[in-house]
Amino acid sequence: MKHYYLLFPFFVCALFITSSCSSNDDVITKPDVEDAQLIRTLPERRAKVYIGLADSWHEQDDPVNYSKWDYVRENADGFYTNFCPMWRIVYQNNESAQQSCNEMRKAFKKGGCFFETSMEKAVQPGSTGFNNASSDRRSIELLTNAGFTVEYTSLNYGVSADRVSLLRTYRGNRKCLCLTGPWLAGGNILSDNSTENAGTRADIITTDGMETDGPLGLWFNNQGGMREGSYSLVKFVEKYNFESAIMLAPYKAGVDGYEAKNDFLNVAKQCVFGHEDNNAVPDIWTIWTYGSGAVLPNFPESAINADGEEYAPNTKMGVAYWLLKHLKTFPKISCKETGKINNDVTVTYTNDSVVNVQLTKNVQYSMPIVISNDNQPLIDISPVIRAIIDEAGNDWIISFLLGSTDVTDRVIYNGGLNCIETLRLSNINKLTLTMQIKLRSSVTNPVPLTINLQSMANISNTKEKRNFKIIINPL
Numbered sequence: 306m307k308h309y310y311l312l313f314p315f316f317v318c319a320l321f322i323t324s325s326c327s328s329n330d331d332v333i334t335k336p337d338v339e340d341a342q343l344i345r346t347l348p349e350r351r352a353k354v355y356i357g358l359a360d361s362w363h364e365q366d367d368p369v370n371y372s373k374w375d376y377v378r379e380n381a382d383g384f385y386t387n388f389c390p391m392w393r394i395v396y397q398n399n400e401s402a403q404q405s406c407n408e409m410r411k412a413f414k415k416g417g418c419f420f421e422t423s424m425e426k427a428v429q430p431g432s433t434g435f436n437n438a439s440s441d442r443r444s445i446e447l448l449t450n451a452g453f454t455v456e457y458t459s460l461n462y463g464v465s466a467d468r469v470s471l472l473r474t475y476r477g478n479r480k481c482l483c484l485t486g487p488w489l490a491g492g493n494i495l496s497d498n499s500t501e502n503a504g505t506r507a508d509i510i511t512t513d514g515m516e517t518d519g520p521l522g523l524w525f526n527n528q529g530g531m532r533e534g535s536y537s538l539v540k541f542v543e544k545y546n547f548e549s550a551i552m553l554a555p556y557k558a559g560v561d562g563y564e565a566k567n568d569f570l571n572v573a574k575q576c577v578f579g580h581e582d583n584n585a586v587p588d589i590w591t592i593w594t595y596g597s598g599a600v601l602p603n604f605p606e607s608a609i610n611a612d613g614e615e616y617a618p619n620t621k622m623g624v625a626y627w628l629l630k631h632l633k634t635f636p637k638i639s640c641k642e643t644g645k646i647n648n649d650v651t652v653t654y655t656n657d658s659v660v661n662v663q664l665t666k667n668v669q670y671s672m673p674i675v676i677s678n679d680n681q682p683l684i685d686i687s688p689v690i691r692a693i694i695d696e697a698g699n700d701w702i703i704s705f706l707l708g709s710t711d712v713t714d715r716v717i718y719n720g721g722l723n724c725i726e727t728l729r730l731s732n733i734n735k736l737t738l739t740m741q742i743k744l745r746s747s748v749t750n751p752v753p754l755t756i757n758l759q760s761m762a763n764i765s766n767t768k769e770k771r772n773f774k775i776i777i778n779p780l
Contacts, residue, residue: 347689347720352590352632352765355419355457356625357385359595362394364603366408373604374622380629383417384409384453385591388436391420391444406451418453419550419591420444421484421516423461424468438471449476457550457589459484459516464508473513480513480548487538488523492530494537506541514542516589519552520596521572522560532579539585550589551580553624556596565601570619570627574685577628581687581725586765590628594621614732616683630684632763636730637680638690638773641673641737649780659774662742666751666779669743671706674758674773675735676724682732689761690738691721693772697754701777706739723764744779751779 356377358365371378394402410416422444423436441458448455458472461484472481483505491499494506509515515538523531535551542549553573555565563572580586594601606622607615617627640660643652649665652672664670678686694703694717705716707728715722722738724730744751754777761767 347761347764347767349768350588350765351768352586352588352763353382353417353456354380354590354592354625354629354632355383355385355417356381356592356622357387357419357594358603358621359387359390359593361603362390362405362409366405366412368411370604371412374606374625377606377622377625377629378412379414380633381413381415381625383415383419383456384413385419385421385593386444386448387421387593387595388423388440388444389595391447392440394447395443402447403450406447406453410451410453416453418448418455419457419459419589420448420455420472421459421461421593422468422472423484424465425462438468441468441471442475445476455479457482457516457548459550460512461518463504464511466511469512482514482516482548482550483508483512484516484518485509485538486518487534488529488531490530490534490537492533492537494534494541509538509542509547510545512547514545514547514549514588515539516550516591517552519554519576519591519593520556520558521554521565521569521576522556522558522563524576525563525568525572526560528558528560532576535576536580536583536585539580539587548589549587550591551576551587552591552593553577553628554593554595555601555621555624558596567619569601569621570617570624573624573628577631578685578687578725578729581723581764586763588765590632592621592625592628610683614683615681627684630681631686632766634678634681634684634686635762635771636686636688636690636724636760637675637677638758638760639675639677641675646670658772659776661776661778663778663780664742664744666744667746669741672740672742672775674738674740676730676738676760677735678730678732685729685731687723687725687729687763689721689723689764689767690716691759691761692716692740693757693759695755697752698756700745700748700751701754702741702743702745703756704741706741707736712738721759721761725764740775742777753778 364370394405422441425436445455457480459482460468464483469481485505489501494502517535539549555569557563602620604620604622606626608618609615617623640652645651649668650670651663653661704713712722756775757772760771
């Protein structure tokens with residue numbers, strides 16, 4: 306554990322492009338919009354987030370503390386817990402285990418639950434054990450009696466048909482995922498350089514997918530190729546149409562140079578950005594604050610800086626707050642220039658999401674559209690931007706540029722422009738997407754054209770979409 310990975314610079318200077326008018330038909334050469342065979346859509350999905358504290362249950366479920374994590378309470382899909390605290394509330398708490406679960410259910414506004422268990426035989430194997438079929442049934446009973454819907458389970462230290470069946474079907478129907486350590490994969494779950502990999506692949510296929518164990522100390526120094534192993538696991542699971550879950554845990558795991566009290570949030574960001582940048586976004590994010598990282602404060606989830614801007618602090622709920630905001634925040638889209646641009650082009654707003662362009666025939670207009678994160682200046686976001694063009698688009702030649710790079714294929718034809726890597730939006734990084742538009746010279750009676758510049762908050766969250774409508778009126 307000697308190689309350290311510092312937070313790399315994701316942000317670059319904004320791209321600024323000036324508009325122009327031209328009569329040159331040769332500037333735009335993209336395929337006709339009418340070729341519907343080329344237009345692809347992204348699969349509709351919404352990443353789920355489960356949050357849990359390995360310790361300090363009663364800080365989380367105490368109504369006095371609700372206001373300290375109210376955004377997370379409202380927006381997280383539910384509660385994450387594993388066999389250890391479930392055992393403790395039964396055998397160590399001087400109170401009703403059921404009452405403890407009931408109070409936790411009241412704390413979450415959504416009633417989902419993700420329960421992690423284990424087949425490890427060396428830990429409490431007797432009648433009071435906490436990693437066997439009997440304790441699984443007891444834990445699921447406590448959680449469901451409290452009103453939680455146990456939507457996912459995961460099983461560590463191997464799988465067995467009986468345990469998987471129980472975890473899938475006891476008191477409901479749900480997915481059971483194989484829990485694995487990405488640092489054991491040798492950088493690629495498809496490679497057999499690691500003796501663990503063949504067994505892990507078989508276990509994943511036997512279950513409904515995979516959850517990673519996620520000590521971020523190991524992510525920090527890329528122990529055993531943890532990052533690449535994690536990406537390969539998500540991609541492997543996706544090939545089988547199973548579900549994947551990535552855990553963010555503050556646990557140091559003995560790594561020098563990493564301290565959760567300083568690094569949990571920054572290294573969690575590295576993990577999230579890394580999966581996005583490597584086309585390995587999971588279906589589920591779990592935040593499970595176990596191990597030495599548990600010394601971190603639980604609250605607050607957000608704070609205000611000297612400029613009056615809200616930000617996520619390096620707390621357990623701060624990481625959850627940042628993740629939820631990152632996944633759910635839509636970009637702000639606006640026109641860089643408005644009013645009478647010149648004698649051939651006028652741009653006016655109807656409202657914040659509808660803009661009208663009056664354009665003289667046989668003139669090309671390069672319209673600069675600013676995509677920014679002004680509504681959440683200290684939360685980095687990775688939105689997807691796609692153009693939906695109505696049937697009148699057959700009369701027009703349309704393309705999109707970022708700087709000098711033509712991104713028309715991505716924006717119109719290939720699901721959307723995914724704002725990852727250097728395109729990720731932050732308080733210092735905006736994008737200017739230039740839409741070039743010109744009427745085809747063969748068209749004599751053009752009709753108004755509507756372009757919906759559609760945004761999705763994240764490649765993980767494509768179900769909900771917002772439109773910035775551009776209406777082109779030929780003159």
